[in-house]
Amino acid sequence: MAKNVPEVVARRLPRYYRYLGELLGQGVNRISSRTLSEKMRVTASQIRQDLNCFGGFGQQGYGYNVYDLHEAIGEILGLNNHYRMIVIGAGNVGRAVANYAGFRRRGFNIEAVFDVKPELIGSEINGIPVLDAANLGEYCRTHLPHIAAVAVPGAAAPDIVEVLEGSGILGIWNFSHSDFECSVPVETVHMSDSLMTLSYRITNPKK
Amino acid sequence: MAKNVPEVVARRLPRYYRYLGELLGQGVNRISSRTLSEKMRVTASQIRQDLNCFGGFGQQGYGYNVYDLHEAIGEILGLNNHYRMIVIGAGNVGRAVANYAGFRRRGFNIEAVFDVKPELIGSEINGIPVLDAANLGEYCRTHLPHIAAVAVPGAAAPDIVEVLEGSGILGIWNFSHSDFECSVPVETVHMSDSLMTLSYRITNPKK
DNA sequence: TAGATTGTTAATCGATTAACAATC
DNA sequence: TAGATTGTTAATCGATTAACAATC
Secondary structure, three states: OOOOOOHHHHOOHHHHHHHHHHHHHOOOOEEOHHHHHHHHOOOHHHHHHHHOOOOOOOEOOOEEEHHHHHHHHHHHHOOOOOEEEEEEOOOHHHHHHHHOOHHHHOOEEEEEEEEOOOOOOOOEEOOEEEEEHHHHHHHHHHHOOOEEEEOOOHHHHHHHHHHHHOOOOOEEEEOOOOOOOOOOOEEEOOHHHHHHHHHHHHHOOOO | OOOOOOHHHHOOHHHHHHHHHHHHHOOOOEEOHHHHHHHHOOOHHHHHHHHOOOOOOOEOOOEEEHHHHHHHHHHHHOOOOOEEEEEEOOOHHHHHHHHOOHHHHOOEEEEEEEEOOOOOOOOEEOOEEEEEHHHHHHHHHHHOOOEEEEOOOHHHHHHHHHHHHOOOOOEEEEOOOOOOOOOOOEEEOOHHHHHHHHHHHHHOOOO
């Protein structure tokens, strides 16, 4: 179905999904690209172009059915799948990820946390067991998690990633500061880059 | 000095800064755009174009001095400034931000955390006092923090932002899930968007 | 000086916006 | 049917890449 979808379009889908979810919550059941474009501060053209990478979800003279479009984008994003997820690193960020309840609700089920610290191994975070990182590879081969959130110090990341890659993981959600090569999809949350960008924008205000 | 710098160039600066920092740590003191481009997997043209938005940092026949270029980009990013920072919300994400030691090292000094929960107010996180969110506006007017990291549930964000905006904050680092209008620079860390993008890439692998 | 590599202009490529015929 | 709004093509705009003269 999908044409060759530009990266930049794929990155806008979560935002569309989010806005449509809000509209749904407000009881709006129909919307035109024009009205949506005003809310989202993009052009109506862009919305129609973007959606038409995946198919014609609208109806001339009517617009889009909010529920159907929300569903369709959710399906494209793979949000109707159920994912088994693990978290590597029980530090501040790892704990924040493990504690966030919203993921489970969306079908991302965190089943284990891994760390190297003996005093953490055997404990629980938000009801999720903390396991020994030494057993990560074995765990993956037996439990086949889909997604690994990597929240370890930068230097430790490449080794962890190699283990994950070799044991059937489908994707890596990376919170460590390093970029690395990887054969599976990696999505990095660049916290420090984001803070530097803010610093830049404070320091160099647009005229 | 700076020409009109495209957004997309500004967003690449932190990455250049990071790579140059690594090179510096490895004792490399000279690099050509060609060599850097191979490490960073971008084109040499792009690196030269990007840098020339800000000035000529290189030397024909030689390349770039790693230390000088790193310094120059740090200066452009405003990393030589000292920022007073506050964190709003002492939940998982707020705690992660408050606990991360790297910020202070880079000149982002977290001076207070705010929350609404009575049982948290008066406690400390990483040696930083947790104050009553009701006093946020007053605190800002007396202490003049530069940056506020907003890590509150989505629904609470707009009110917090309004208070911050009205009391002289220079920039907002937003971890909440909502986008909002704001007169000062806002940098949002879209964790859930990032996870959805990963889901998309797992579900729709490139051929 | 000769070789290397920048700074910068020109060419290409892709993404965004505008326009409009198709059609509900 | 008439009005509205899509899907899609064409025009514009901006970003990336290529090329090369300037110069260290």
